[in-house]
Amino acid sequence: MKKSISILLALVMALSLFACSAPAATDKPERAAASGEDVTLKLWVTGPGNTPHKAIAEFEEANPGVKVEVQELEWDSYTEKILMSVAAGNAPDVVTYHATMFCPWADKGLFLPIDDYVDKTEWSDVGLDMGTWNDQLLALSWGVNYRALYSRTDKLAAAGFDHAPETWDELITMAQAVTERDANGSITCIGFDVPTVEHYEIAANWYDFFYTAGGKFFNDDQTEVLFNGAEGVEAAKLLGDFINVYKTTLPGAIDDHPIDMMNNRIAMVISNYADKSLMDEAPELFEDVEITLPPYKKVKGVEVGGHMVSALAATKNPDLASKLAVACAGTVTGAVEHAELENSIPSYLPARETEYYQTNKSLQMTKGFDEYAFVIPKHPAWAQFEDILSNALTDIWLNGADAQTALDAAAAECNALLG
Amino acid sequence: MKKIQRPKSGYRHTVLLSETTSAYLFVAPAVLVFVLLRIVPAIWALYTSFTDYSMIAEGTWVGVENYAKLLSSSTFWKALSNTLVYTLSLSVLGTLIALLFAMLLNQKIRGLAFFRTAFYAPVVVSWVAVCMIWQYILNPAFGFLNYFISLMGLESQGWLQNATLAMPVIIAISVWKCLGYNIVIYLSALQGIPAYIDEAAMVDGAKGFFRFRRVTWQLLKPTTFFIFLITMLAGFEAFDQISLLTEGGPANATTTVVYEVYRNAFVYLKMGYACAMAIVLFIIILAVSMVMIRSQKSIVEY
Numbered sequence: 001m002k003k004s005i006s007i008l009l010a011l012v013m014a015l016s017l018f019a020c021s022a023p024a025a026t027d028k029p030e031r032a033a034a035s036g037e038d039v040t041l042k043l044w045v046t047g048p049g050n051t052p053h054k055a056i057a058e059f060e061e062a063n064p065g066v067k068v069e070v071q072e073l074e075w076d077s078y079t080e081k082i083l084m085s086v087a088a089g090n091a092p093d094v095v096t097y098h099a100t101m102f103c104p105w106a107d108k109g110l111f112l113p114i115d116d117y118v119d120k121t122e123w124s125d126v127g128l129d130m131g132t133w134n135d136q137l138l139a140l141s142w143g144v145n146y147r148a149l150y151s152r153t154d155k156l157a158a159a160g161f162d163h164a165p166e167t168w169d170e171l172i173t174m175a176q177a178v179t180e181r182d183a184n185g186s187i188t189c190i191g192f193d194v195p196t197v198e199h200y201e202i203a204a205n206w207y208d209f210f211y212t213a214g215g216k217f218f219n220d221d222q223t224e225v226l227f228n229g230a231e232g233v234e235a236a237k238l239l240g241d242f243i244n245v246y247k248t249t250l251p252g253a254i255d256d257h258p259i260d261m262m263n264n265r266i267a268m269v270i271s272n273y274a275d276k277s278l279m280d281e282a283p284e285l286f287e288d289v290e291i292t293l294p295p296y297k298k299v300k301g302v303e304v305g306g307h308m309v310s311a312l313a314a315t316k317n318p319d320l321a322s323k324l325a326v327a328c329a330g331t332v333t334g335a336v337e338h339a340e341l342e343n344s345i346p347s348y349l350p351a352r353e354t355e356y357y358q359t360n361k362s363l364q365m366t367k368g369f370d371e372y373a374f375v376i377p378k379h380p381a382w383a384q385f386e387d388i389l390s391n392a393l394t395d396i397w398l399n400g401a402d403a404q405t406a407l408d409a410a411a412a413e414c415n416a417l418l419g
Numbered sequence: 420m421k422k423i424q425r426p427k428s429g430y431r432h433t434v435l436l437s438e439t440t441s442a443y444l445f446v447a448p449a450v451l452v453f454v455l456l457r458i459v460p461a462i463w464a465l466y467t468s469f470t471d472y473s474m475i476a477e478g479t480w481v482g483v484e485n486y487a488k489l490l491s492s493s494t495f496w497k498a499l500s501n502t503l504v505y506t507l508s509l510s511v512l513g514t515l516i517a518l519l520f521a522m523l524l525n526q527k528i529r530g531l532a533f534f535r536t537a538f539y540a541p542v543v544v545s546w547v548a549v550c551m552i553w554q555y556i557l558n559p560a561f562g563f564l565n566y567f568i569s570l571m572g573l574e575s576q577g578w579l580q581n582a583t584l585a586m587p588v589i590i591a592i593s594v595w596k597c598l599g600y601n602i603v604i605y606l607s608a609l610q611g612i613p614a615y616i617d618e619a620a621m622v623d624g625a626k627g628f629f630r631f632r633r634v635t636w637q638l639l640k641p642t643t644f645f646i647f648l649i650t651m652l653a654g655f656e657a658f659d660q661i662s663l664l665t666e667g668g669p670a671n672a673t674t675t676v677v678y679e680v681y682r683n684a685f686v687y688l689k690m691g692y693a694c695a696m697a698i699v700l701f702i703i704i705l706a707v708s709m710v711m712i713r714s715q716k717s718i719v720e721y
Contacts, residue, residue, distance in 0.1 A: 080685050083474040104688050108475035184569065187560050196580055199666055251580040253560035265561065383686045395670035399582050 039317055040067045041324055042092035044085075046078040046307070050096070050341055055334035059327035066320055086110065091314045093321040096142060096328070099130055099305045100200065100376075100383065106133035107380035112311040113138055114322045118330055126304055126373040127347025133378070139308040140329035143344025145272040146369050147208055147303040149295065150257065152178075154288040155189070155267040164292040165268070168209075168238060171295040175248040178267040190266045191248035193257070194239045196397060202390035207376060208270055208303055209235035212296035217377045225414045227389070228407035234297075236407060240397040251398060261289065270294050272305050291365040293372055304373045306344055339363070381417055388413050461701070468694035474684070478691055485695035494671060495679065495696065501586065502675045502700075506654030508590045509597070513650040514643060516594060517601030522631075524602065525609045535606075539599035546596075546659035553592050554579075554664065579665050582672040589660055589673055597653065601646045608642035609635070644718055648711055655704055676700045 045051050049072070056068045071092070073081055079101060085091045097105075105111065113136040120128055120137075124144075131139035151164040155178045165171040171192060179191030195201035210217075215231030218224065226232075242248050254260050257271045293302050309329045311321035328334045335351035338344065345366055346352055357363055376382065392410035395401040468485055472478025489495050524534055541549060556563045557578040565575040578588045612635065620634045658677045661667055667674030667682075676696060684693035 083685060083688075087474045105475065108473050108688060110475050186565075186569065186575065190560070196669065197666060199668070250559040250575070251577050253558055255554065255558075381687070387682065391668065391670045394580075394668050395582075398577070398580050398669045401670075 038065045038067070039320060040069055041094065041315075041317060041320055043068050043070050043094045043324060043328075044073055044078075044082065044092040044096070045070055046073050046096050046098065047075055047342070048072050050307075050338070052328050052334050052337045052341075054337050055327050055331060058331065058333050059324055062327075063320065063323065068324065086312070086314065089314075091312050093315040093317060094309065094311050094324045094328070096307055096309045099141070099308050102130065102139055102308055103133065103378045103382055104380045105310075106138045109313055110310070111138035112313045112315065112318055112322060114140070114311060114325060117322045117326050122330070122349050124347045124349060124370050126370055126375065129375050130304065130306070130347075131308060131310075139310040140325055141347035142307040142309050142329040143335070143338045143342055144304050144306040144347055144373075145342075145344050146291075146366055146373065147204060147270055147272040147305065148291045148293065148366065148369070149268060149270050150261065151290045151292065152261065152267045152288055153290045164290050165295045166292070168212075168295050168297045171268075172238075172241075172246060175242065175268060176246050179246075179248045180267075187247075187250055187253070189264055190250070190253060190260075191246075191268060192242055193249045193254045193266055193269045194242050194251070194397065195254075196243075196251040196394055199387050199390040202393055203386040204272070204303060204305075204376070205270055206235055206239060206389065206393055208294045208301070209238060209297075211301045211303070211374060212294060212299055214298040218379070222377075222379060223418055225385070225411050225418070227414075228404070228411040232407050233403045236393055236396050236403045239393070240403070243397050272303075286361070291362060293369065300372045301374050302369050302372050304375055306347075307338065307342065345369075384417060385414050464694040464697055467691055468698050470691045472690045472694075473688040474690050475688065481691065485692045486699075488692065489695050489699065494674070495676075497671045498667075498674045498676045498679045499699075499703075501671075501673060502655065502657065502677075504586065505590060505593075505657055505675060506651055508587075509593050509654040509657075510647050510651040512590070512594045513597045513601055514647045517598050517605055517646065518639070518643070520598065521602045521605030521609055525606060535602075538602050541596045542599040544596075546663060549592065549596055550660060550663035557588065580669055582669050585665055585669060585673045589664060592664075593654075593657070593660055597650060601650065604642060604646055605639070608639055612638050640718060644711075644715060648708075651707070651711075652704070655700065 043056070051070050051072060056070065060066060060068060075098075078097060082091070082095055082097065111133075115137045118137060118140070123141075127141035127144060128137065130141045130144075131137055149164060153164070156162075156164065156174060159174065159177040161174055161177070165174045175192035177191070178189070179187060180189035182188050195205050207217075210227065210232050213231040213235055215227065215229065215235065217227050219226060243251055254266055254269070257266065257269050260266045261269070293300055309325045311318065311325045315321040329338070330348050332348070332351050332354060335346035335348040336354050336356050339346050339351065339360075340356060343360075343362060345363055346357065351357060379385065388410045392401075392406040396403045396406050467478065469480060469482060470478030471481050471485075520538060524531065524538070528534075557565075559565060559575055559577045559580065562578075564578065569575060576584060579585050616634060616638070617630070620630050625633060656677055657675045658681065661673055661675050661678045662681070665673045667678050677700070680693045680696050680700070683689045683696065
């Protein structure tokens with residue numbers, strides 16, 4: 001009896017812990033037509049305060065009897081909420097999300113093709129590329145964020161430079177010159193920062209340098225990764241040198257680039273942070289911030305990310321859901337409204353003809369970036385490659401691992417996933 | 420000996436039956452909730468661990484493939500060893516340090532209410548707030564801790580960026596956070612020890628540490644067992660602090676099994692594989708819990 005009770009107690013304790021993460025069972029929703037009746041569409045918007053009220057009002061006016069119910073999701077938990085709603089069979093009709101989730105979700109068939117609802121001539125090439133999977137347009141780029149170089153021009157000028165660095169060599173020289181230290185030699189203003197905490201940032205930052213060194217991530221049919229070649233090693237070593245040789249930064253010192261830039265703690269960084277917060281908090285300081293293409297070695301390039309909008313394949317109202325997605329991202333009202341909310345660059349080209357775009361200082365600074373824009377390689381397992389890479393890179397930068405050996409091991413791990 | 424038989428009919432039997440029925444009815448809601456929210460998802464997770472379910476697309480049966488991949492994954496073994504190190508360190512330190520402070524707070528000292536509140540405060544603060552505070556303190560360039568050690572002439576450290584330091588730092592923060600709860604339990608146990616037992620030991624000549632070891636410690640054993648067990652179970656669950664402070668880095672130095680379960684389920688869309696990982700963790704927790712409960716008698720009895 002005692003034995004049974006002890007086994008039962010142990011089971012209860014273990015189950016209590018284990019079952020916490022187990023999601024509910026699935027139930028596939030039925031597809032239903034909604035003609036002739038009042039319809040409510042569910043729109044889940046990622047990012048508090050990102051609801052496109054004007055675009056929704058315009059959509060509801062154009063579609064009498066259709067009501068849009070909006071739910072705003074936090075950035076740090078939106079993936080779980082969307083996935084669980086899909087698994088539970090009560091998914092929304094339209095979702096907005098970060099571009100990094102597009103490939104894995106598109107690959108699993110989460111989205112509805114919307115090619116028929118879009119005039120592709122009205123879209124930037126990079127915007128269309130971001131939302132295309134297997135030759136189908138499954139998402140609209142609501143707004144683009146470039147991973148560009150943010151520089152404090154006042155600090156560069158004080159160090160005797162009249163322009164932001166354009167090449168790797170210039171970056172090395174300028175980063176050292178603008179790094180400020182106190183009497184003890186401790187850094188008080190970071191010259192150039194290298195992210196070392198967030199996996200996305202670690203891999204993306206390295207990828208900027210890898211790409212501009214002329215590197216290629218995959219072979220043509222994506223059956224093998226090539227990032228452990230000379231360009232990958234060179235990019236990894238360069239970033240490691242900013243930490244260990246040039247000592248322009250201290251790993252983990254910077255948490256929020258715009259705020260730290262505002263607080264004089266950082267002079268240069270490659271970031272995709274929308275600089276809206278910086279502009280709102282300290283517009284006078286923004287006078288001293290310049291946004292330029294990342295420094296390059298062989299090829300000029302700037303990585304793009306951003307906010308996507310998709311209609312879900314599980315929707316009961318595919319036609320209306322597709323139209324709502326277009327209303328959010330593919331109309332001047334929706335695209336400009338989002339640009340105002342997030343200070344991102346509209347991919348819907350007519351929105352770039354508006355006064356808002358033409359007079360916005362930071363958006364104007366990125367004018368012409370499209371020509372050099374590249375999208376991170378599209379692969380459903382990219383998040384896993386990103387984690388493997390970021391582990392290898394932090395091992396090189398922080399633990400002193402040999403760059404070639406660490407990247408070879410990471411490549412072998414990625415190739416095992418591909419195989 | 421005359422055998423006592425249960426009455427087969429009549430009033431007593433009716434009373435007994437209704438008492439039993441009432442008892443079942445009273446526990447039914449709790450059992451129902453437990454079965455629905457714990458047992459059913461656990462069984463579902465066990466089934467899912469044999470599929471390639473992704474939460475978006477239907478899963479297909481893959482047999483033991485997920486388990487085979489898991490056992491050959493260096494990341495999983497790293498996560499498991501980190502989890503065990505974290506759990507063991509948290510349990511031992513969280514119990515012993517709490518005992519030490521409970522003993523101190525059980526004395527008649529000035530500002531007792533303040534100290535008790537101060538020690539308990541981290542328990543009620545969310546992990547998000549705790550991690551933000553500690554990130555600020557541990558910031559390698561602008562943090563208070565590096566400033567403090569620089570005053571002593573020591574070199575600045577990347578507390579969470581150094582693969583050797585990151586896990587001990589997370590353990591220290593976790594111990595600090597759980598300390599208040601453990602202290603409260605210990606304090607209530609200490610105040611439950613009748614004064615006459617201590618007085619009798621004093622009369623018998625027992626002093627200082629000897630009296631603590633032979634009297635107080637013996638009487639605190641059931642409480643210690645309880646605190647060690649709940650801290651250990653909390654250790655196996657480590658997720659928030661890992662996700663918020665290091666994302667499992669640098670180079671997987673702080674990743675844990677639960678963090679890997681989350682990454683695989685919600686980021687890599689490998690729910691089947693994540694469930695296999697959870698099942699393995701479940702078996703480990705089950706085994707450890709069984710060993711603990713079976714050894715309870717020999718540990719706790721005095």
